[in-house]
Amino acid sequence: MITDPDRHAEKMAKKKASRDKIMATKTGEKGLLIVHTGKGKGKSSAAFGMIFRCIAHGMPCAVVQFIKGGMETGERALINAHFSDLCEFHTMGEGFTWETQDRTRDIEMAAAAWEKAKELILRPGMRMVLLDEINIALRYDYLDVAEVVDWLAAHKPGTVHVVLTGRNAKEPLIEAADLVTEMELIRHPFRAGIKAQAGVEY
Template sequence: MTQNADATRHRDKMQKIKAARDRMMATKTDEKGLIIVNTGTGKGKSSSGFGMIMRCIAHDMPCAVVQFIKGNWSTGERSFLQHHFSSQCRFVVSGEGFTWETQDRDRDIAAAQAGWEQAKALIRDPEIRFVLLDEINIALRNDYLALDDVLAFLRDEKPPMTHVVLTGRNARPELIELADLVTEMTLVKHPFRQGIKAQKGIEF
């Protein structure tokens, strides 16, 4: 009897929550192409972008990736997409590695700018619905790309229904201001501190 009363109480409570939630969700009717920023020092900025790429491929939404910094890494995500899904997802590699690897600022700048030119063409392409600009925040933070150009393009030239995701730590405040969806990946605990190296499947 008590158990039945508990179950009834739970159901009543959940029905109220559901009704309130349904009312709230009924006000969320619009669709738009989002400007999404994943930033912060924690893990998951790029991998979350690639998780969304997986969703796009599942829904037959043509998509694209421009990788701005980790170009010389042989990442799992790159080989996966190039090998299995090259017709659904365009993959552009710009940049040749972390700034301390290339040691040549002019080359870094040229690579970032070439990547941005390709990014603009992909975003403008009416077929493409989702573009991941992986680690572009690093290129913006290092002034490899002019912030105002990137902001103006996203604001004025991005097709209204195209989603663009910009990842990398230290996102510029002006970009955060412009974006629709911003997540800060906050580092709580990281195994590098225990002497654990970057591992397959996890970091690359």
């Protein structure tokens, strides 16, 4: 570790020059296919952070929740109360698979959510669409991953970001994505008997 202020400044100046050179080559812009997966907490939370960035920039955006049911969440309450002019929020699921216990109904709801997602992705002026927990629907084959990936490749407008969250993202989706983040579980309070809490989980 460098402790001398002059040597530190010299090192940082070199690093900045190198970084500026790299950044000068990054001029492209496109609508991204973004996947948040993994066993760790934070997949939907990170995605909602991007939705709120879009809202802050005045960019039209939308959320389609594939699995989560009717339980009130902080993000949905905030968006519906204050930002519904910029962000549509559609909770299409009826709860996690162990709650519904009805595969036929789950498949029907996932199909309806996917149709709504396609409609929103194609809507003129849309900037970002969050497909929350779609990876769960894909994992249980409520939706065909090949159909989803092929449709996005063929029809997603070049200016629209699509964010797909949920554990166990399938390989074809990972291969198609521009940005993939895997949340790693190191420790979780649930294992210590702590329930999901407002402001943290919902």
